[in-house]
Amino acid sequence: MKRREDMTRMVFKSLFRKPSTIQYMGGKLSLDNRVRGLLRYDPATCIDCKLCMRDCPTGAIRIVNNGTKTERDMHAYLDTGLCIFCGQCADSCSKNSLSCTSKADLSQLKHDDLTIEL
Numbered sequence: 001m002k003r004r005e006d007m008t009r010m011v012f013k014s015l016f017r018k019p020s021t022i023q024y025m026g027g028k029l030s031l032d033n034r035v036r037g038l039l040r041y042d043p044a045t046c047i048d049c050k051l052c053m054r055d056c057p058t059g060a061i062r063i064v065n066n067g068t069k070t071e072r073d074m075h076a077y078l079d080t081g082l083c084i085f086c087g088q089c090a091d092s093c094s095k096n097s098l099s100c101t102s103k104a105d106l107s108q109l110k111h112d113d114l115t116i117e118l
């Protein structure tokens with residue numbers, strides 16, 4: 001009986017207590033610009049050397065040329081489920097075609113949506 005009273009008191013108290021967790025910000029996270037988040041890709045400067053792909057420890061990035069050797073049509077795809085945001089691909093790129101942004105709100109409901117074009 002005593003236990004039940006204790007529990008009722010606890011439940012009643014918690015009704016008036018502030019939540020102990022921070023609410024999800026829905027993409028409005030404000031992070032320091034030193035945070036390594038989503039990558040930015042510049043297809044105009046990319047020379048299709050694929051060093052970023054070679055050096056990525058998780059195989060998260062894919063560079064695709066849909067054009068020819070002389071007339072490139074470059075695209076970069078990132079599996080945000082595999083990426084550990086280490087920044088190695090950006091460090092390996094001699095053309096600065098890849099860089100880190102502080103965007104970190106990348107959650108998706110479906111697994112297939114985790115791979116995005118940069």
Ligand code: SF4
Nearest residue numbers: 046047049050052093
């Ligand atoms: S390392 Fe840089 S230049 Fe080379 S394929 Fe990757 S993004 Fe393009």
Ligand code: SF4
Nearest residue numbers: 056083084086087089
């Ligand atoms: S940030 Fe790291 S894990 Fe993500 S694609 Fe670049 S090298 Fe791969």
